[in-house]
Amino acid sequence: MVERRSAIRGAVVWEALQSVLHTRRQSLSSARSLQVVDLGGGTGGMAVRIAELGHQVVVVDPSPDALASLERRAAEAEVTVAVRGVLGDAATLLDVVEPAAADVVVCHGVLEVVDDPGQALRAVAGVLLPEGYLSVLAAQRSAAVFARAVSGHLDDARTMLGDPDGRWGRSDPVPRRFTQEELETLLADAGFGIAEVRGVRVFTDHISSLVVDSEPGAAEALLALETAVATHRDFMAMATQLHLLATRR
Ligand SMILES: C[S@@+](CC[C@H](N)C(=O)[O-])C[C@H]1O[C@@H](n2cnc3c(N)ncnc32)[C@H](O)[C@@H]1O
Structure with missing residues (x-):
């Protein structure tokens, strides 16, 4: 059985991202699919879902294994024409992706692992079109x-x-975690204006999967609670991750 908490963990971010993709598409003068770059997109969980909405996605990742999994996942979902994996990283982003051409850049779970988060965000700013959107998800x-x-x-x-x-x-598997203020400063310094901030996984990580998977209605109730609390200032500090949507100034 698929653990229902996993789906709930990603739901708030996916909803916000879909809304940004919709807003961006609406703002274009001519109808075209959006160009999306997923930096550190790994095995393509997010890239394939975005491609299924009709957009073109380039996943830039330094792991050949992850890119091979991405290829298989895209083939299974029948979106291979819309998803391209490119070997690269935050430091080489501007060498492997066209500058100033992306409508949206996704950067989820990556600022924690890169050598220099400030440099990574400046590179992201370089690949985005003016007023393009950046979606950042990072550990809090x-x-x-x-x-x-x-x-x-x-x-x-x-x-x-x-x-x-x-x-x-030293045994901590996460190289770096952020405060909300640190993320906001990093984004501002890289030339981004912050549009929205959400707390992600405020309660989900603290509730037993047994409760969520076996109690009738519990998964739905938890999802509704996570959605309601995501923008609630009083609970922001309790969120395992912060999701920030920003635009290139
Ligand atoms: C925690 S995973 C996140 C994967 C995916 N974005 C997600 O949200 O599920 C971190 C990803 O960053 C990639 N990565 C590691 N170092 C990187 C770097 N310097 N630049 C870009 N991506 C990097 C890893 O290969 C891995 O796919």
Whole structure:
């Protein structure tokens, strides 16, 4: 059985992204499919869904294995003509993608792992058309501190609080986590204006999959709750990830 929490984790972001794709398409003077770049798009979970809406997607990723999976996934979904995988990374983005040609850039789960998040966002600004949209999803430090503490890893939680990258130590699999202010500053410094900020996975990671999968109506109720709370300022700090939509100034 597919764990229902996984679908709920991605739902808030997907809804916001679909809305941006729609808005961008509506704003164009002539009807055409959108050009989308998914930086660090990995195995193409997001790219294939975007292609299924009728857009052209280029996935730039340094992992050949991920790009091979992307190819298989696109073939299964019958969108191979709309999805292209390109070996590259944030530092080489402008060498492998045409400058100033993308309507939307997706950058999900990537700022945590790149060498230089500021450089990555400047490269993203370089591939976007003026007034094009950027979708950033990144791990939030405050929620990770909370999660470590409530799972009994109290020293780790305190280490994370004082660590400049928000890590609990060398065995932490995430190289870097952000505060909302850090993400907003990085985006502003790279020439973006922030349009929307959402908290993602405010409650989902703290609720047992047993409850969500076995209690009638629980998955639907959790999804409705996550959607309602995503833009609620009081709960933003509890979100495992922050989703920011920004436009190139
Ligand atoms: C956590 S995964 C996120 C994958 C996908 N974007 C998602 O949201 O499911 C991080 C991805 O970033 C890629 N990556 C690692 N270093 C990178 C870099 N320097 N520039 C761009 N992508 C990178 C990895 O290969 C991997 O596919």
